[in-house]
Amino acid sequence: MGTTFHGPSPWAHITRAIRTRGARYAAIAYVGNDAPDLIPLRAGDVLIVNASQAAIRAHATSPAALAFYLDKGVRVLSSPTLHAKVIATNRRAVIGSANASVNSAYADDAVIITDDPAIVADTRKFIDNIDDITEVDQVFIDNATHEWAIGRAVPIPGVTGRIHNPENNFLPIPATRMLVKHAADYQPSPAGEHIPEGLRPPQRTTAGPAAKYQLESLRLDKPTSITRGDVIIFVSPDDEWIYPPTVVISESIRIPQSGRAVQYFLRTRADLTSLSLIAAEKMLADLGHPATRLRTDHYVRSPILRTALLGLWNL
Structure with a gap:
């Protein structure tokens, strides 16, 4: 095949080029x-x-x-600073400007399709090294x-406006609102949940880069003062475990046909x-915080204590 150039309407060539055996790896900024x-991906x-x-x-x-x-078994990840449009198969690499959308189909886009082994390897390496990603x-x-x-008009990094995306920062700066909360309805992801070593399942192997972030949900029976940007540190109902900090990324969302129940995304x-709650309390006491009230729900008013709590996870 060699190396070929396709434009201004490259999608028919892209779709044909990636219909190959083996896993495909795509980093396409925007998908409609x-x-x-346009990109017929499959499981794996x-x-x-x-x-x-x-x-x-x-x-x-x-x-x-x-x-x-997701329903097809594709592993999907999100990076808030991604602007590339590249695909790597076992044999070919696609590098260009085309997003996977009808807008791209009508725009003057262009791509290079090549079977050069070095370029294919470099494209795959680029995809594997993308950072600041969240598992979808x-x-x-x-x-x-x-x-x-x-839905409203907002700047998109690399498309309109300068690149500045607060999603790259896990914690709000400064973290002025922090809540310690016991919540039976909060289910931490496997990464944040304590699993005894002897009962830990085998590590799941997945292609592509490791996810740095995860989204979780919290359901409450009635509206509260929790708002977007709050940092919540959950404690298990039995006061045995303290979970890593989460950041609220949505306002309260009413759940239909559930009375006053609301949902938040974290x-x-x-x-x-x-961490063990007892161990966390001891570490905080050693730092000069003997009365942290981690066994009761409350907003953490002390900036020094907020810093110490985040320090339990070196944040």
């Missing part, structure tokens, strides 16, 4: 509703997109397309669907683990 027709493939709040609200990336890929799962899709419905660091 019609993306599955990896897709990295820009599904940031800005991209979702601007309808540049479609939650429906992401849900379609059903909770992520639910939150994205909510943001899509809000962002967590996938690499942080829970």
